[in-house]
Amino acid sequence: MLIFEKVGMHNFSRVPEPCRFCLYWQTKGEFQTEASKSEIEKAKLNWLSSVEKVFGNCVELACLGSVSVGFMQYAPPQYFSRVGDYASGPPSSDAVFIACLYIVSKDQRGKGYGTLMLRTLLKELRERGFRAVETFARVDSANNPSGPLAFYLKNGFEVVSRKDDFPLVRFKL
Numbered sequence: 001m002l003i004f005e006k007v008g009m010h011n012f013s014r015v016p017e018p019c020r021f022c023l024y025w026q027t028k029g030e031f032q033t034e035a036s037k038s039e040i041e042k043a044k045l046n047w048l049s050s051v052e053k054v055f056g057n058c059v060e061l062a063c064l065g066s067v068s069v070g071f072m073q074y075a076p077p078q079y080f081s082r083v084g085d086y087a088s089g090p091p092s093s094d095a096v097f098i099a100c101l102y103i104v105s106k107d108q109r110g111k112g113y114g115t116l117m118l119r120t121l122l123k124e125l126r127e128r129g130f131r132a133v134e135t136f137a138r139v140d141s142a143n144n145p146s147g148p149l150a151f152y153l154k155n156g157f158e159v160v161s162r163k164d165d166f167p168l169v170r171f172k173l
Ligand SMILES: CC(C)(COP(=O)(O)OP(=O)(O)OC[C@H]1O[C@@H](n2cnc3c(N)ncnc32)[C@H](O)[C@@H]1OP(=O)(O)O)[C@@H](O)C(=O)NCCC(=O)NCCS
Pocket: 101, 102, 103, 104, 108, 109, 110, 111, 112, 113, 114, 115, 116, 141, 142, 143, 144, 145, 146, 147, 148, 150, 151, 152, 154
């Protein structure tokens, strides 16, 4: 059974690779990967700490026993510099932006876990009083931080802007 675990400073080490050492959404322009893992982790922890103070929980794991199989990262769009690089943006200021929804191991994909993660997140954000959720989904490919367009359309999202293969999709809570 999939168990959901909110991530804070105390359990950040449970975040799986590569997500733990990735600052894609916290940066913009050419994606730099030269920094050491410990420098990246420190920067990501600083980001988490500052967003948590204003927005609340913004990273969550889906676990099977002690193994973290799924990773979700979300917050209002102003906390993700990278959104400025997407032609179909910007995301709406009233929406929570899903930056990442990712199942790490190929063996665990296609079993319905991604759907369960998305539905759980939508329920939590509705209970927290938010009005809408948005993400950049990818046309005809799952190779995208939050997954493919088909996944979001199947879960009731609507395309609000499409300027390239990464349309902005929205779900009204
Ligand atoms: C995309 C992802 C979150 C979906 O989660 P999942 O548990 O595998 O998906 P589900 O089993 O819940 O599938 C639900 C629906 O999503 C859609 N879907 C899932 N994977 C898909 C894919 N690879 N391509 C197209 N549609 C897909 C389908 O409509 C599917 O419904 P179906 O099974 O009736 O066809 C997951 O597969 C994943 O993380 N993949 C890796 C993505 C990646 O490489 N990201 C880069 C990270 S930086």
